[in-house]
Amino acid sequence: MIEATTSPICAFDTDCRIIAFNTAHAQEFRRANGFDAAQGDILFDLFEPGQRETMQALMGRALAGERFTAVEVFGRADCALPCWEIGFTPMRDEAGAIVGAFYLAKDISDRLRAEQELLAAQEALRQSQKMEAMGSLTGGVAHDFNNLLTPIIGGLDILQRKGVGGEREQRLIGGALQSAERAKVLVQRLLAFARRQPLQPQPVNVGMLVSGMADLVASTSGPQTRVIMEVADDLPAALADQNQLEMAILNLSVNARDAMPDGGRLSITVRHVQAGEDQHPGLQPGSYVRLSVADTGIGMDAETLKRAVEPFYSTKGIGQGTGLGLSMVHGLAAQLGGVLTIDSRPGLGTDVQLWLPTTTVSPDAAERVEDAAPVTRAGRALVVDDEEAVRASTADMLADLGYHITEADSAEQAWDLIQGGLVPDLLVTDHLMPGHTGTDLAREVLVRLPATRVLIVSGYAEANEIAPDLPRLVKPFRQAELAAALADGG
Secondary structure (H helix, E strand, O other): OOOOOOOOEEEEEOOOEEEEEOHHHHHHHHHHHOOOOOOOOEHHHHOOOOHHHHHHHHHHHHHOOOOEEEEEEOOEOOOEOOEEEEEEEEEEOOOOOEEEEEEEEEEOHHHHHHHHHHHHHHHHHHHHHHHHHHHHHHHHHHHHHHHHHHHHHHHHHHHHHHOOOOHHHHHHHHHHHHHHHHHHHHHHHHHHHOOOOOOOOEEEOHHHHHHHOHHHHHHHHOOOEEEEEEEOOOOOEEEEOHHHHHHHHHHHHHHHHHOOOOOEEEEEEEEEEEEOOOOOOOOOOEEEEEEEEEEOOOOOOHHHHHOOOOOOOOOOOOOOOOOOHHHHHHHHHHHOOOEEEEEEEOOOEEEEEEEEEEEOOOOOOOOOOOOOOOOOOOEEEEEEOOOHHHHHHHHHHHHHOOEEEEEEOOHHHHHHHHHOOOOOOEEEEEOOOOOOOHHHHHHHHHHHOOOOEEEEEEOOOOOOOOOOOOOEEEOOOOHHHHHHHHHHOO
């Protein structure tokens, strides 16, 4: 029966000398140690230092009359280092005296490995669910903040444009507007993490963009940092939002600089790579432009690396960072169909890689349109928003541009006005409202009144709900941005 079992079994006497073992034990001992054990050998002397003392202690417990199970690693690094589950049992004579002991061992390495993989998968799932929940929370909060900021920025912008008050009042208005704009940037970063920032994906020459930022990155990094840029030739265009990508590169460069308080090397590398199966979770096989921002700074330990893309998590001192830089880049990558990977080791530095899907469409060489000057128009504008302050601010801006204003607090009320005979020249509507959305309203209006121009105003991008053919303006906005959106809409 002992010979028939596949589990290693070995018996030893009170002097710890081997007195018997089965074939399975002989085979497994040779596999793990590279040589054979023999009857009469002192069992614990056959193991390497460290393992030797462990085995001696286990045998001592069994010879003292204890029956127990232990889990230990026995073997040699150049052969195998299995993890064993070993059950020890004392052996007694007819009088009950201990004459030795035996153990039955089982290699549980595969089981432990599977358990570790399961734990890792469960931890990854918990982290994914945590990030998803945080994304939903931050996205919702950011959307509400955008609604709050819209009348603040709009109202202050109008007061500044009209030159209300004297020099002191204008200085106060300017300071308040500057703070509101900083809050706007903060909200944009929150939306980026939540993958709800409004993007304008288009073919981008990432190599040209990076090269054009060389002076900016160098001046931002400071004289103690050596900036190296390596851009591969013949890069395909990447599908990205150029403005957001510039902000991402600048954020990563600032992070790298801060990780090197005594100076170091900042390397920005752009390569064309092919991603294979299982290269990285969330990364689909295909063609990518990989943008790497690497530093020789202090690096991150495992716990810090694990939380690196969480919003508001920062290792910097108070007032030295919002903790939104990496989370913004992480959200941007995911929203564009790519991924963000981070490789970091304490004392060696950090390498952050942004993977952007490529496109066969050539980059548009047209210059980006700057803020348009206010365009005065005549006509009737129908302003629809369930937030009274936002609606009033938008109406004031449009009135300042020459429109006659009609307001509605819902899509249903706006539609009733149109059915009652109102023929607006322009419809400016919020997207998310109780009842019908602004997009639903815009579609109905365009069917009934095809000459009416429409503009959708949104706190963040509902990619599945706002059709790309409808003009859209992101909250919060100034009068010049509203005017530019109307000019672009024809």
